Amino acid sequence: MNNHPFDQALVLTPTDAPGVYQGNTSVAYWNMVGPFGGITAAIALKAVLQHPALLGQPIALTVNFAGAIVAGAFTVSAIPRRTNRSTQHWVIELTQLDQAGLAEVMLTGTAVTAARRSTWSSDEISMPAVPRPEGLPEEKPMTGVEWIHRYDMRFVQGAFPTEWNGQGDASQSQLWMRDAPARCLDFCALAAMADIFFPRVYLRRALRVPAGTVALTVYFHADAAQLAESGSGYLLGQARAQAFRNGFFDQSSQLWNEAGQLLATTNQIVYYKE
Amino acid sequence: MNNHPFDQALVLTPTDAPGVYQGNTSVAYWNMVGPFGGITAAIALKAVLQHPALLGQPIALTVNFAGAIVAGAFTVSAIPRRTNRSTQHWVIELTQLDQAGLAEVMLTGTAVTAARRSTWSSDEISMPAVPRPEGLPEEKPMTGVEWIHRYDMRFVQGAFPTEWNGQGDASQSQLWMRDAPARCLDFCALAAMADIFFPRVYLRRALRVPAGTVALTVYFHADAAQLAESGSGYLLGQARAQAFRNGFFDQSSQLWNEAGQLLATTNQIVYYKE
Numbered sequence: 065m066n067n068h069p070f071d072q073a074l075v076l077t078p079t080d081a082p083g084v085y086q087g088n089t090s091v092a093y094w095n096m097v098g099p100f101g102g103i104t105a106a107i108a109l110k111a112v113l114q115h116p117a118l119l120g121q122p123i124a125l126t127v128n129f130a131g132a133i134v135a136g137a138f139t140v141s142a143i144p145r146r147t148n149r150s151t152q153h154w155v156i157e158l159t160q161l162d163q164a165g166l167a168e169v170m171l172t173g174t175a176v177t178a179a180r181r182s183t184w185s186s187d188e189i190s191m192p193a194v195p196r197p198e199g200l201p202e203e204k205p206m207t208g209v210e211w212i213h214r215y216d217m218r219f220v221q222g223a224f225p226t227e228w229n230g231q232g233d234a235s236q237s238q239l240w241m242r243d244a245p246a247r248c249l250d251f252c253a254l255a256a257m258a259d260i261f262f263p264r265v266y267l268r269r270a271l272r273v274p275a276g277t278v279a280l281t282v283y284f285h286a287d288a289a290q291l292a293e294s295g296s297g298y299l300l301g302q303a304r305a306q307a308f309r310n311g312f313f314d315q316s317s318q319l320w321n322e323a324g325q326l327l328a329t330t331n332q333i334v335y336y337k338e
Numbered sequence: 339m340n341n342h343p344f345d346q347a348l349v350l351t352p353t354d355a356p357g358v359y360q361g362n363t364s365v366a367y368w369n370m371v372g373p374f375g376g377i378t379a380a381i382a383l384k385a386v387l388q389h390p391a392l393l394g395q396p397i398a399l400t401v402n403f404a405g406a407i408v409a410g411a412f413t414v415s416a417i418p419r420r421t422n423r424s425t426q427h428w429v430i431e432l433t434q435l436d437q438a439g440l441a442e443v444m445l446t447g448t449a450v451t452a453a454r455r456s457t458w459s460s461d462e463i464s465m466p467a468v469p470r471p472e473g474l475p476e477e478k479p480m481t482g483v484e485w486i487h488r489y490d491m492r493f494v495q496g497a498f499p500t501e502w503n504g505q506g507d508a509s510q511s512q513l514w515m516r517d518a519p520a521r522c523l524d525f526c527a528l529a530a531m532a533d534i535f536f537p538r539v540y541l542r543r544a545l546r547v548p549a550g551t552v553a554l555t556v557y558f559h560a561d562a563a564q565l566a567e568s569g570s571g572y573l574l575g576q577a578r579a580q581a582f583r584n585g586f587f588d589q590s591s592q593l594w595n596e597a598g599q600l601l602a603t604t605n606q607i608v609y610y611k612e
Contacts, residue, residue, distance in 0.1 A: 155431075182584055306461075
């Protein structure tokens with residue numbers, strides 16, 4: 065398992081300061097001008113989960129992409145700012161040294177972890193009725209970026225446009241996804257997959273304008289046991305925008321496992337140009 | 339304007355430390371065992387907006403409610419951790435002194451502000467066709483809490499349950515809302531109204547179990563000019579849960595102005611018991 069590229073990308077080495085870790089960017093998850101945002105979100109969460117004072121399991125994660133991460137070393141910190149009886153509040157930061165040796169903030173974030181207890185539960189959004197992944201072709205939405213080879217993606221709806229004719233009319237995608245090679249699901253993998261959807265503006269406009277995620281929030285509905293039950297199966301992801309307005313659009317997404325259980329809901333706000 | 343209880347609740351006094359302010363909780367926005375979460379979110383955003391180094395307008399705000407704020411003085415800080423050409427990344431914290439005089443963290447948060455530019459824009463979610471607010475009765479969803487008197491609320495769907503019989507079957511509310519007395523809309527008021535919805539578990543179950551917001555994220559689609567155009571008119575708010583699972587549920591919400599423009603989308607994750 066530890067030889068999986070995902071686990072290699074998430075190797076964080078403790079430093080003398082509690083909650084402060086050293087890591088290195090991963091060639092395997094490289095995007096166009098920096099790492100895949102999902103791997104960076106996963107690294108932020110890993111720093112929390114690796115902390116010796118961790119209480120409970122992830123409930124909420126927010127990361128803000130503050131600067132363009134460059135290839136090489138980074139420092140990530142996860143500090144528990146408040147620990148209650150059953151919840152814990154984390155502040156996260158990722159920095160890289162600039163050419164003058166000064167730490168530049170590349171990511172800010174927060175997380176909440178909690179001890180979960182069994183209660184009355186109900187999924188309010190049903191998984192859409194879609195064909196099974198095995199019968200669908202594997203597709204790489206983009207070419208020329210490395211990280212998409214780390215995922216097996218099978219689109220049901222809203223695939224990557226093949227004609228950039230400005231004639232798009234919808235922003236929703238549905239796709240089956242899993243790590244490639246397959247890997248048992250855990251919180252970090254789920255956080256990464258929350259960012260797997262290509263920019264909604266590409267689909268809505270059928271126009272490839274510059275775009276990049278500014279902030280991402282993930283709510284974890286599943287606990288570790290439910291993630292383990294999902295094994296290395298596919299997840300169904302659904303994403304759509306609610307508004308595109310003057311340089312920013314939002315994306316509202318859901319991730320179900322093959323059994324139809326809603327594992328996470330996630331939102332992001334994305335910069336776009338033109 | 340400055341005599342409005344909302345503005346009074348948001349008075350922050352600068353200290354010698356840049357971005358660090360002193361404030362006091364407001365009796366006018368008191369909830370059951372602490373301030374209305376929306377007023378606390380608004381205070382967090384106010385700290386950002388009041389900073390002399392502010393760049394642009396709010397795009398994203400995340401606040402995590404870490405502890406039970408008590409009546410009295412608090413300190414709120416908003417620090418710009420990274421400033422780019424057109425975006426700025428903020429880390430927010432609100433503390434109160436405990437009986438030993440030590441600062442306790444009550445809220446963690448982040449925000450992103452940005453210079454907005456005019457681009458191609460499109461609302462992907464239309465405002466639901468609902469009756470106008472003037473023809474609907476004003477309702478107070480809860481009794482015994484002060485802050486609800488600071489809002490004029492008119493429910494279209496999913497009003498506060500009148501029978502706690504455990505027979506609920508849906509989690510969606512739609513209501514018209516505005517400040518009472520009326521007040522021109524701005525970013526802080528919008529952030530507060532993002533938290534106006536009573537806990538979805540009350541409605542879904544028709545059961546009043548302990549519940550409280552843990553984390554709240556607001557994406558601002560409107561700029562200051564669009565908010566000003568909304569004036570002191572009503573906003574239509576819509577909120578629903580996507581999943582209730584083992585102690586936490588999410589809430590996905592939209593806020594439109596009377597003209598049908600989507601001003602903000604907002605999500606939260608909420609603790610519940612039983």
